[in-house]
Amino acid sequence: MDANLGRVVVTGAGGRIALTVRAGLRAEADSLVLVDQAPVTDADDNETVVEADTADLDALVKAFDGADAVVHLAALSDEAPLADLLDTNVQGTCNVLEAARRTSVPRVVLASSNRVTGGYPIHHHVFCDEPPRPDGFYGVSKVAVEALGQMYADTFGLQVVALRFGSFEEEPAETRHLATWLSPRDCVGYVRSALTAPNVNFLAVYAVSANARRFWDISVAETELGYKPVDDAARYASRFPDDDPFWHGGPQGGEYATPEALLPYLPE
Numbered sequence: 001m002d003a004n005l006g007r008v009v010v011t012g013a014g015g016r017i018a019l020t021v022r023a024g025l026r027a028e029a030d031s032l033v034l035v036d037q038a039p040v041t042d043a044d045d046n047e048t049v050v051e052a053d054t055a056d057l058d059a060l061v062k063a064f065d066g067a068d069a070v071v072h073l074a075a076l077s078d079e080a081p082l083a084d085l086l087d088t089n090v091q092g093t094c095n096v097l098e099a100a101r102r103t104s105v106p107r108v109v110l111a112s113s114n115r116v117t118g119g120y121p122i123h124h125h126v127f128c129d130e131p132p133r134p135d136g137f138y139g140v141s142k143v144a145v146e147a148l149g150q151m152y153a154d155t156f157g158l159q160v161v162a163l164r165f166g167s168f169e170e171e172p173a174e175t176r177h178l179a180t181w182l183s184p185r186d187c188v189g190y191v192r193s194a195l196t197a198p199n200v201n202f203l204a205v206y207a208v209s210a211n212a213r214r215f216w217d218i219s220v221a222e223t224e225l226g227y228k229p230v231d232d233a234a235r236y237a238s239r240f241p242d243d244d245p246f247w248h249g250g251p252q253g254g255e256y257a258t259p260e261a262l263l264p265y266l267p268e
């Protein structure tokens with residue numbers, strides 16, 4: 001399936017998800033603009049590297065000039081002190097949305113996370129429009145990321161899709177991934193659809209593979225973005241014990257949602 005993506009900015013372009021997304025979409029784009037605070041050394045022919053921090057609004061405005069869309073992946077991608085998450089994830093996302101507004105880039109795809117709802121119990125099937133229930137400060141920062149996207153969509157008419165990525169891995173690596181896995185192929189599929197779906201105002205949807213054991217709704221992504229995931233972690237189920245305590249109950253965030261995981265990050 002070939003979409004015509006035009007000129008697309010990818011922030012966090014040196015990160016894990018970006019490497020897969022770039023490889024999957026580069027042939028469908030006129031050019032990719034790779035924004036990262038760290039050096040990106042593997043740029044392809046139609047990729048331009050811009051070394052910039054998302055804290056630098058002026059640099060973002062320059063990088064976004066003439067772009068058709070932004071895929072904003074740059075972030076602290078795991079638990080961290082709230083102050084750092086507010087800087088990088090929340091203020092950084094605000095700067096990205098503001099730079100898109102100033103340069104009239106019509107569409108922004110935001111990297112949200114399944115951990116905005118990681119506090120729901122595993123036996124609860126979560127729909128995209130249920131109240132947030134973050135499993136840590138990282139999840140809280142992604143709730144704010146989505147809220148910023150909604151605000152820029154409502155107030156300034158930006159088209160925003162927040163993808164609540166599941167666990168992005170080549171293959172499931174732990175029991176929880178039987179529910180939460182996002183395969184590389186489905187990751188590219190969700191991002192492509194988020195860039196090309198018509199009639200978008202604001203959407204926040206789970207981006208997870210078609211795992212039989214998933215606990216998130218994917219019907220809205222299918223209806224509104226037109227993407228139906230193809231992979232299922234069940235194929236790897238024999239690698240993990242059937243009676244893993246994870247399935248007995250507890251939060252969807254699993255280990256992430258425990259007091260022990262958060263204790264190092266509580267305010268001093």
Ligand SMILES: NC(=O)c1ccc[n+]([C@@H]2O[C@H](COP(=O)([O-])OP(=O)(O)OC[C@H]3O[C@@H](n4cnc5c(N)ncnc54)[C@H](O)[C@@H]3O)[C@@H](O)[C@H]2O)c1
Nearest residue numbers: 012014015016017037053054073074075077111113165168
């Ligand atoms: N990997 C997953 O399973 C997963 C799951 C849910 C959500 N996400 C989200 O998806 C996005 C990408 O995840 P990933 O796993 O590829 O992350 P990653 O940590 O591999 O990559 C993040 C990239 O962002 C860059 N970056 C960080 N702060 C920056 C800043 N201030 N300015 C510019 N660049 C900055 C880093 O240099 C890095 O290259 C993140 O927003 C993450 O929170 C990832």
